[in-house]
Amino acid sequence: MPLHLGSDGGLPASLPMGTADVAYHLAMAGRPLPAGFLFSFAGGAPTLDSLRARVAERVHRIPALRYRIVRERRMFQRVDRIDLEQHVHEAWLPGDDDGSGAGRLMLSRPMGGDGRPPWDVWLVHGPTGGHTLCYRTDHTLQDGVGAAHTARALLDDDPAGGPPPHRPARPAPGGVAGALGDVAASFRRTVKPAFDLPVSGRTTMCQAVVPVARLRALGRARGATVNDVFLAAYAHAVGTWHRKATGSVHPPLPVAIPMSVRRRGEECAPGNRLVVARLLLPCDAPSPRQALAGVVARTHTLRTSRRREALRLMLTAGPRSAGARIGTRLVNGRSVAGPVSSVDFGSALVHQGSAARRAVVYSGLGGGIRCLTTLTSQHDTACFAVIHDEALATADELPDLWLAALLELERP
Incomplete structure (x- = not known):
């Protein structure tokens, strides 16, 4: 429609x-x-x-x-x-x-x-x-x-542009297997020691800002995308954060990766047009470079298997209520630490002649989720934001630890 x-x-x-x-x-x-x-x-x-x-x-x-x-x-x-x-x-x-x-x-x-x-x-x-x-x-x-x-x-003064539309394709066999694996994993309670705390119900946020060119340069140097760099630095930040608090290594962290299936012509249509894949972030990697190598391998499999398409078909092929129940399992505090989302807004928003310096996409928390992490790119600036339950009392350290991981990736 x-x-x-x-x-x-x-x-x-x-x-x-x-x-x-x-x-x-x-x-x-x-x-x-x-x-x-x-x-x-x-x-x-x-x-x-x-x-x-x-x-x-x-x-x-x-x-x-x-x-x-x-x-x-x-x-x-x-x-x-x-x-x-x-x-x-x-x-x-x-x-x-x-x-x-x-x-x-x-x-x-x-x-x-x-x-x-x-x-x-x-x-x-x-x-x-x-x-x-x-x-x-x-x-x-x-x-x-x-x-x-x-x-x-x-x-916007000139409301054109924005995130690119999704171009549908057929899922590969590996994507179907991956989608079924995501659903199976959602029935298991996973160990996430840095995030397995009682929910307070009060939400706050913190953030850090970097040039987009910096993330692109890191990606080019390592054969990665901007999203890969974002995820790898976050994985290492979580590992460092947990090690500082407990002295122990954090196991690989299951997170939910939202992926848009919004097509051309549906830009401003009501309703959610997305699916969510499960990804393990290598928080146990000893360095950001090793974390990036692990992330690149996993996101490459996600893309080449076209898991987005497999999940879309799986969630919509049957009754709506059944697909919705699967969706609530895929994004739930029992099985994942939370969503980790990247959105490229495009050119800077200009309102009444004034251009925005930065943009941030955000959401509240539900389903037992303790933390949502986003990277929002706008023109030449990217904003890393952590929206978290106040039970994670020291989560405001994550933006600085994320920036520190980027610095380590830049060292020769």
Whole structure:
């Protein structure tokens, strides 16, 4: 069903939830799970009125913003009248020196109920004249790549570009075997000593910023992608973090890797269009270089076997409820430490003539997950972010340890 930007007035009155949507609904027991993008700016902030005017001009042409969640019927229902005062807000965080305060606000602020579309936009004023534009939605309605396209369509002066579309292909036999192996592994409780702590229910975040060119140079030198470098540095950071706290080696860490299956023409369509693969990060590798070699081998197998396609077919071939139950097992605190996600936003978001310095994709936590790690690339800057349960009291050390792993990879 084509739901293109610009389809004003032609949207269906209702849409059924997809398999991944139902999985998020089940994992959260019907509660909202905030997700979205943060865009940090250095210059003067726009006025709230001008921001509302931009949103009012575009909101009715963006399909994902026109639907509310009807949870008891597991469907999305179109809303024709949108009250912008309920959707566009302003806040002040004068003490937000590290740039992550806006993210903590978005994770803690209550979201609207089922009576209206579950999204909002925030203008958050920071210290020294800086500000952040925040787009927030409910993960049951939209995934990270969809949120990237929607945020750009809603806020950018020239809303073009964004993450590339998925091009479908047939899975290879190895991909089918890998997908079945992921499901089988989800039934086993895995040992994750750094993350196996009681959940507090309170979420916070921390981050670090690096040039994208630095990650690309590291990848070229080692025959790896930017995503490989991100994952390997994170694996070594977790290993170092655990060794500092306990003196022991952390075993390989199972994480969930979200992969978009959002096709061309579905950029701003409601619903989650993603699958999740299981990957073991070599936290026990003695050096970042050895961790990178292990990650490269594993992601190469993931790509060449086309496991993304195998998972997509497996989760959608049968009844929606069955696929959703499998999805909740694949991303659950019993079997994985949490999602580790990479999103390339593309060119910098420009709002009213001002270009964002960096972008961050974020999400709340559910299903017993203690930690979500993201890498968001925008123009020439990448932001490494760790969204974690406060039970992981020293997790704010991970960004610095991640940067230290990059330094080790750069040594001749």
